[in-house]
Amino acid sequence: MAVAQKDRSAKTAARRKARGEEEIRLHCMAGTRQALAELMAWSGIEEQGEAITLMIHHLHGLGPGGAPPLLGPPRHVIEVSQNVSQAFHRKSLLMIQQDPGDEVVGPIQRER
Helix, strand or coil, X not given: CCCCHHHHHHHHHHHHHXXXXXXXCCCCCHHHHHHHHHHHHHHCCXXXXXXXXXXXXXXXXXXXXXXXXXXXXXXCCCCCCHHXXXXXXXXXXXXXXXXXXXXXXXXXXXXX
16 A cells, blocks of 8 residues: 655654755845756756756865865956046046036146
């Protein structure tokens, strides 16, 4: 006779509790999902949980000196070119000329 769904669920829950198994949820954007899919394809892994578990263990294996650089979030560096800087400055001066009263008044220089 087949075991009822409720009994199977209870047995599975008891087994997970005995093993210390815990669910970890991951919400991610499309780019992260795409990266995970590519990693899984390159490695021939079919289950997301397996891929994430392996990545965690491999990162942990790098130790306290190797793992932190890989876990640092990517930072975008914004560099303003000379042309853009000059164009911004010219437009700013034009706006100041159009609406007097907003200009910056520098310190008074003494005559020598």
